[in-house]
Amino acid sequence: MLRTAGIAAAAASRLATRFAPRVGIALAALLALLPVSPLRASPWLHGIHWYGDPATGRVEQMTGNRPAYCLETVMTNSDIWWSAAWQRQQRFLTAVSRGTSLIVRLQRNWGENTPFPQHLVAFDAAAQSAAAELADVCRIWQVGNEPNLLDEWGGQALSPSEYATAYRRIRTAIRSVSSPLGPQLVLVAPVSPGDAIPGVRHTGGNEWLAALCAELTPNEVDGFALHGYGAPWHSAADARRDFLASILTQLAILDTLGFADKPTLVTEWARAADPPTAAQEAASAVFLHGSLADVAAWNAQPGAHPVSAMCWFIYPPDAGAWQSFSIESFASTGPPGADHDLFDAFRFAADAGHPSVWPTQPPSPMLDTPPVGVNAARGPLAVRTADSGNPAPAFDGVVSTASKWTTSAATPPHHLTVDLGLTRELTGFVLRNAGAAGENPAFNTTALTFETAESGAGPWHVRAMLYNATGANVISRSFAAPVAVRWARLRVLDPGIDSTARIPEFEVYALRPPGDMDNDGDVDAADVTVLRFCLRGPGFTFAAGTTCRAGDADADADVDMHDFAVIQRRYGG
Structure with missing residues (x-):
């Protein structure tokens, strides 16, 4: 599905930028009950892309003196001000002393986000040198950037296999250098999200990420960087939904392909204020604090694959390509306030204290087998609801083009919920996509979650997060042992070829008590x-x-x- 094509495409080539940020630090307490970083890193979810000039910037004022993550770029074969040594002395030492947790994107040069084959062997020493130079200020690394963009690799298409080979070598080189901050964490490069665009994005982001995961094993990967944007042609609310669906779809790819326990850090996140007007800045401000809250809410769901950091692209002022994203570039554009000004919106989001949550050992995945029992979603006590469209046809037992839940064309995610009427012993789920009814398989759901709750108010437990890479008409998952719950939810992250979900049947299976002749879960x-x-x-x-x-x-x-x-x-x- 086409998502934020123009925005992510704009991030195709990184330009040299004039920087600006500053102030002092006060470490705040971690929130107690959520799993937090095993690393020496910020306890908070919020972050920025590029810290800027420590002498003139206002980063700590913007964060309320709370530590923040910060994505920085180090290049081994570019101008000296992009080198590890120069940046360490000029910016990194000061930023870290003020509480900033650095994530360093390491690459050879602009337009060579991953070393060309002829440079790959020699880059081992360059990566080791950078890791040694920055050992006391950084231990989280990102290898390259948006490898599915042509401009990021000299106008050529970098294949997942070629990137995987480079990532393994560079990861080994960085990990050969010890850091007093802890073990090195080397992240896979984030894809440019969205469909293929001729001359810009040679492969769709989700397709490239899935292909890369097939090239790697979990033991070869420390974690993943992700990118996500809300499009400026969307309202703030729709941009939030678009961003969340994009990030969760990428997480679904990782979970489906065996990387459910790997850390994920969003190293670019934004909505461009384009054109750079006060109204557009206001929409981006609402998007900023709203989307950070959305991700924090996702992180709080039991069973969710958490996002550990969110770095806004960008912080420092810019008079060129990134002006519409820059927080400081809008310093005097619109009125103050979290719903109007990007700087104030970030401060509001930081004051909310959203924690940085890191993955723990994930629960055992649901089994890729049909569940046993009866379809409790069709029971007489069941109550069905949806975000849009009539949910009833998805529970009538009829698989046809004439009987299906069809949502509006609003921006995903979409959701379909059923209250079973009382607690049932659930055994699993079956989703019958549009293709099962004879429609074009392009309408089949591409990414989704199965979730359960004991109450309609939540919390919603993420039971399975799935990426339907093959376009299967029917998706079945079963629990290893029955789970006692009352509510079940299908969340459609990516409906397929467009924004409309088309679901002929959503089946929620449960054990049937002997004597329950009317399938309402009791015997009466x-x-x-x-x-x-x-x-x-x-x-x-x-x-x-x-x-x-x-x-x-x-x-x-x-x-x-x-x-x-x-x-x-x-x-x-």
Whole structure:
């Protein structure tokens, strides 16, 4: 699905920038109950891209003296002011002394985000030298940048295989240097999000990331950098949704392909104020603090793959290509306030104290098998809701083009929720996509989550985060053991070819208690009438899946007095 094509494409080539930031530091306490960084790093989610000149900047004023992450760029074969040694003395030592946690993007030069093949071997020594020079100020590294952009590799298409080879070498070189800050953390380069664009983005971001994950094993990777943008043609609300869907889709790729326990840091995040007017700055300001809160809310969900840092692109003033993104460039454009001014919006977001959450050992993944039991989402007590469109056709048992949940064309994510009416022992989910009803498979859901809750108010537990790379018509997942919950939710992150989700059936499976003849999860007076009809005695068997088979309490396929005695002990509704 086409997302923020113009914005991410604008980030194709990095220009030299005039910098500006400053002030003092006060370490704040970590929030107690969330897993936090095992590294010596900022305890807060917020961050910036490029710190700027320590003598003139206002970074600490903007963060309320809270530590922040900061993405910096070091190039080994460019102008001296991009070198590790120059930047360490001129900016990094001061920034770190003020509480900044550096993430250094290491590359050879502009337009060579990953060394060309002829430079790769020699770059080992350059990477080791940079790591040694910065050992006391940095231990989080990003190898290259947006490798699916032509301008980032001399106008040529860098393949996932070529990048994987380079990443392995550079990671080994950096990790050969010890840091007093802790073990080196070497991040895979972020993709440019969005579909392929001729002459700009040679491969769609999600497709390139998935292909790269197929080239690597979890043991070869320390973590991933991600990029995400909200488009300026969107309202602040839609830009927030677009950004969140983009980031969560990238997380779904990582989870599906075996990297669910790897740290992820967003090293570019923004909405351009384009054109640079007060109204556009206001929309970007609302996007800034709103999208940071959205990611913090995601991080707080049980089972979610957390995002550990969010670095706004960019902080320092810029009179060129990045002016529409720069916080300081809008210092005197519009009125003050978190909903109007980018600087104030960042301060508001920092004051909210969103914690930096790092992944712990993820729970066992759901099994890629059809669940057992009955579709509890069709039970008589179930109540279905959706963010848009009529949810009822997704629960009627009919798989056809004429019977499906169809959302509006609003910006994803979309969600479909079912209250089962009482707590059920869930065994899994089945999603029947548009292709299962005979429609074009391009309408099949590309990325999604299955979530559960004990209450409609949450918290929502992320049970599975899936990337449907093959465009499967039917997606099934089952729990290793039944899970007791009342609410279930399908969240559609990427609906496929456009922004509209098309779901013929969303099935939520649960165990059926013996004697529950009406599939409402209990055994009560309403079941007795049907049970009496089915009470045919020994030897009169019923086929699996039929209503009467629910009266078979002793698993011998008939319904007799022995079954009735077992069910009677459950009776009481």
